[in-house]
Amino acid sequence: MALTKADMADYLFDQLGLNKREAKDMVELFFEEIRVALEKGEQVKLSGFGNFDLREKKQRPGRNPKTGEEIPITARRVVTFLPGQKLKSRVEAYVGTEQ
């Protein structure tokens, strides 16, 4: 089972006593403001969790996997996530089955 926005809103409802509407809105706004910052080309740093960084990729040759036809992959900006030390060490300790 994956954690979803609905689970996060329930958590805010349980832990902070926000009403359901407020909890849902806060979760929605949280992710939207991170998207807005990244869209503006800003790095996002959430201490204790990790950083969302932006990388600019040059154009490179690609292929249509169906037809084998060569088509260039255009220059683009992509989001990468660099987990922080705290998250990394917490996750490292997880011994369950790999995903």
Added chain:
Amino acid sequence: MTKSDLIEILAAKPDHQLPYKDVELAVRHIVERMSNALANGERIEVRGFGSFSLHYRPPRVGRNPKTGDAVALAGKHVPHFKPGKELRDRVNDAYQQELASAAS
């Protein structure tokens, strides 16, 4: 943008009536809930934003960079993020516009 910047921005939004303190707690709780999920091996899926999962790194023999001695390193999990389509597209569309306006 840092977590504190994010809290400031969200607190100033007219979309809610929550006091600053509640917004601050909400942001901290969301981040904490996400960390806990990954620490328990649970995936995170946020449509339009992306998904977080764990990737397994098998055990390997490493080296102490100072002495060159072989060290056995246990297998471990590392967090992995895959951006969702909306996030990918918005970030790249904004970049394409930047490129276009720089060229003109």
